[in-house]
Amino acid sequence: MEQPAERSGPVVAVTVVRSGGFAGLKRTWEATAEDQSSAKDWLGFADSLPWGRVPSQDATSADRFVYRIVIVVRSEVRHEATLPESELTGGWRELVDRVQQQADAPGGSEPHCQA
């Protein structure tokens, strides 16, 4: 059952934190949905992913990136996953790509630093 959008704060916030890599630089991208329509579109895609059923570590590689993805709906965590770069395929890659595209769009943000 959808609830009316609150006037303050996003309906959905999606955060991607990339850590690791040879340089060990942490980088964060974030996108938000401010209205019910885009929130529904976003969650329809995100809910289809196999949260909780992906390996969190890459047993053979070193110096690859690690991705932490957090989806918050109305200030409550709906999904959270940590994936090694080697697992970022299919829908996961599409999810991250979508967040990064939003963050990189005109008017978006380009954070490139450590937390």
Add this chain to the structure above:
Amino acid sequence: MMHSIVPPYLLQKIADADDTRMARASASARRALLARDSIQDARLLSTEKPPASRRESDSGEPGARQSAVGTSPGGGSRHSSEAAPAPTLDRTVYTARNTEQLPGSKVRSEGEAPSSDVTVDEAYDGLGATYRLYDEAFGRNSIDGRGLPLLATVHYGQDYDNAYWDGERMVFGDGDGEVFGRFTASVSVIGHELSHGVTQFTAALDYQGQSGALNESYSDVMGALVEQYQRQQTAGEASWLIGEGLFTPAVQGTALRSMIAPGTAYDDDVLGRDPQPADMANYVETTDDNGGVHLNSGIPNRAFALAAIEIGGFAWESAGQVWYDTITGTLAPDADFVAFADATIAAATARFGADSAKTKAVRAGWVKVGVLEDGAAS
């Protein structure tokens, strides 16, 4: 409608920097995500390589575990394996042609003349420099101790801001040109990546938490020693920098890491300050980066550099030998900093004697960074 936001502290930092350097960097980061399936496919297609993860002690094959402990204290730096085949250097460099398909196209094999591509030749030369350190300083025949061919792929992806070890080969991106240049530019990076292979075939340190930080640190140690050996630098002359020259001139920093002064390699308006801790008092607890393996590696890195400088001379003949003896010894895969420190003191004792200046310097290094308490080491 979706739109992007940035945490306030980042907005402020970027606003203060008034910097537009990151446009290409962001696009390259997206492309960095497209690598996975091709690697898995390449592994399945490879039928002539050994299993990706194997300790020498598990295989029973000749390697380096016999190498150090128990040999003559203060002896020479070379100690070859009796049963191992004659050392053979066999390098092959491929180019991914800015795709994410591995291994890519073969562009230079062992003995062939230099190419017209500086990246290819840097990778080829770096493989050779790393091989020579392990062979000439430690008597090790390639990363597995059995002459395993050394493989590298360059020009991986588009503007890919990374270099990594995939269990069989080194992979190098060209960088985005704004923050990073090509990752073959520093031989310390090549030595670092190949040394992940050595660890894979020896101690097999878990890539998580403190054991992961030790895995990273050992690669930094050997990456630095490859550079020092190539330049014939003493510990006092060395820069102790990892990845010097990888940043573009636009970045305020000299390297990715400093082993002697962790936390000082860069301090940039956009990238922020080098976050590596220099001692246990500043140990970073985090779930990112496999538990901060690239952060807390600064602590054992500094312990090594302090010991090497205190001992003096060529680091590969003293502290480097001890670290090599340790990684090829009986270290547990989940070893923490204290276990590793104790193992280095045991290795130094076996090789140089308990009361030797070298063993004392190794112990002092670990005390200085807070891993061991003064007088508490074994």
